[in-house]
Amino acid sequence: MNVLKIAATSAASLAAGAVANTFREEGIAELQAIGPKAVNQAVKCIAIARGYVASSGVDLYFVPSFVEVDVSDETRTGIRFTVRSRTPVPILRPRRKEAPPSPPEPRQTGEWNDI
Incomplete structure (x- = not known):
């Protein structure tokens, strides 16, 4: 998984688009920020991304954790934000085609088959 690095100068709406797209493709997104201004931008970014995916019935939340960065x-x-969904995520990949149902067994009435 690719960690999105958010800086103090990052445009929140553009980063939110990246979060929404990453989430749609992978079902989870991770952001990383170092410093108070970058953390502010990351939180704004997640709030905007919630609006981007809300129309598809997805409710995002994040879990913050500390991370050491060289x-x-x-x-x-730094702080890592793991973005997940409270609701089941719709599958964007094409589904396998299911086998068609098998034909019903011929019925028997009395002693003879209906033909």
């Missing part, structure tokens, strides 16, 4: 030979603590 930036310029320095370890920094």
Whole structure:
């Protein structure tokens, strides 16, 4: 899975489109932000993405967690947002075709078959 990196200068609506598309394709999305402004943009991004997928009956939520990231030979603590759905996600991949139903067995009436 590809982690979307959100910066303080990220456009929330554009990042929300990326979150919505990632979620539609994979059923889950992960964002990563370092710093208070980037975290703010990430939360706005998720709120906007909720609106993008709401029309298809999906209700998104996120679970935050801490993550250590190496930036310029320095370890920094960031926040990872795992975006999931409260509702079942519609399958976007084509489904396998089901076998047609088998024909019914011939009925028997009395001693003879109807032919």
